[in-house]
Amino acid sequence: MKFKIALYPGDGIGPDVLAQAERVMYRVGELQDITFDCTTFDWGMDYWHKHGQLVPTDFLAQLKGMDAILLGAVGWPDILPDHETLAPLVEIRQSFDQYACVRPARLCRGLDSVLTGRSHKDIDFVVIRENSEGEYIDNGGRFKQGSDDEVAVQTAVHTRKGVERILRYAFEFAQQRRGRLTMVTKSNAMKYSYVMWDDILADIRGDYPDVKEVSKMHCDAAVMNFVRHPDEFDVVVASNLFGDLLTDLGGILGGGLGLAPSCNVNPTNEFPSMFEPVHGSAPDIAGQGIANPIACVLSLAMMLDHLQCSSASESIRQAVEAALLNGSKTPDLGGELTTEKMGDAVLAQL
Numbered sequence: 001m002k003f004k005i006a007l008y009p010g011d012g013i014g015p016d017v018l019a020q021a022e023r024v025m026y027r028v029g030e031l032q033d034i035t036f037d038c039t040t041f042d043w044g045m046d047y048w049h050k051h052g053q054l055v056p057t058d059f060l061a062q063l064k065g066m067d068a069i070l071l072g073a074v075g076w077p078d079i080l081p082d083h084e085t086l087a088p089l090v091e092i093r094q095s096f097d098q099y100a101c102v103r104p105a106r107l108c109r110g111l112d113s114v115l116t117g118r119s120h121k122d123i124d125f126v127v128i129r130e131n132s133e134g135e136y137i138d139n140g141g142r143f144k145q146g147s148d149d150e151v152a153v154q155t156a157v158h159t160r161k162g163v164e165r166i167l168r169y170a171f172e173f174a175q176q177r178r179g180r181l182t183m184v185t186k187s188n189a190m191k192y193s194y195v196m197w198d199d200i201l202a203d204i205r206g207d208y209p210d211v212k213e214v215s216k217m218h219c220d221a222a223v224m225n226f227v228r229h230p231d232e233f234d235v236v237v238a239s240n241l242f243g244d245l246l247t248d249l250g251g252i253l254g255g256g257l258g259l260a261p262s263c264n265v266n267p268t269n270e271f272p273s274m275f276e277p278v279h280g281s282a283p284d285i286a287g288q289g290i291a292n293p294i295a296c297v298l299s300l301a302m303m304l305d306h307l308q309c310s311s312a313s314e315s316i317r318q319a320v321e322a323a324l325l326n327g328s329k330t331p332d333l334g335g336e337l338t339t340e341k342m343g344d345a346v347l348a349q350l
Helices: 014-032 045-051 059-064 087-095 160-176 193-207 219-228 240-253 294-306 310-325 339-349
Strands: 002-010 035-040 068-073 100-106 124-130 140-143 151-154 180-185 213-218 235-238 261-265 273-277
Touching: 002 014, 014 035, 014 068, 014 294, 014 310, 014 339, 059 087, 068 294, 087 273, 100 160, 100 240, 124 160, 124 240, 160 180, 160 193, 160 235, 180 193, 180 219, 180 240, 193 213, 213 219, 219 235, 219 240, 235 240, 261 294, 273 294, 294 310, 294 339, 310 339
Parallel strands: 002 035, 002 068, 068 273, 124 235, 180 213, 180 235
Antiparallel strands: 100 124, 100 261, 140 151, 261 273
C-alpha cells in the first residue's frame, strides 16, 4: 500500500509533535509494508512573516490530491488573532466537506484520572462534532464598529442535510461500539435550530434498531454528566460549537489535552480528511522540547484507521499504552521526558 500524505507542521509546538508522529509513521510503515509519500507544507506564522499571508492562494489545490492531511497545530495569538490563524483550517474543513469531527476521550491504562475513583474502565467515549456549519459559518457582521452604538450579529446555520448526515454518521459509529447514542443540544432555549435537531433524530432513529439506547441531553447537563457519570457515555453527537466545548472536557477526562487526538473526516473520500491533535499550538512552551507528542501520534493512528490500515493503527495504540504503562511521561503527565524521548519510548514499544 502507498499513500500520499500532506504534513502540515504549523506553529508553536506543532512542528515538534508532528516530527515524532512522522517517525512513528515511517517505522510502522516499515513493519507493515506501507509506503508513505509525504509532502511537507511549511505554512503558518513563518510563511506569514515572509509572504504576509498564512498559506499560499492555491493551498487547497495543493492539498486536494492527497490521501490525508496530518497537522501539528496552528496559531500564535500574540502576533495574530486566533480567528485569523484558524481561518485556513476552517476553509479546509468546509471546502473539503470534512463534516464529521471525531474526538475520542479514552483514559489509557497507567494514567490516573482527574476524577477520584475513576479508571480506564470508566472513561471511553467518542464525541462526534458537526464540522461544516452551525456556529462556525461566517454569517454576520459588525455595525458602527468602535462606537457606543456598536452591534455585532453572528448567526448559526443548521441545515436538514447537515444535521441528518452527522446524526447518521454518529448512529453508524455507535453500531461499531456499544450501541449507545447521546445527542447534545440546547433545544429548550434555542427553539428553531435545536428543535429541528430533535425532529430529525426522531425521523431517523428507527433506521438503526441495533442502536438500543438513544437519548437527548441539553449541553449544560452534558457538561455536568461528563463529570458525574462518564461511564454512561458511548457516542455523543453535537453541533459544531457544543461539540468543540465538550471535547476539551473529554480531553481532560481522557488524561489531558496532550493525549487527545482528533480527525476531520470527509466520509465519502471525495476529498482528503485531516488529522490533528486537539491541544493547539501552546506558544508558551514552544521550542522547549517538552510538549507531549502522544495526541499527534494517536491522530496518526486515526489517520491509519481512515486509510483502512487497522493493524498499523492498533499497533500504534498498543505501543502508546505500553510506553505509558512503562512510566514514560512528559511533564504534563508528571514525568520528565522530552518530546523526542517520548517519541523514542513509543518507537521502542513498536
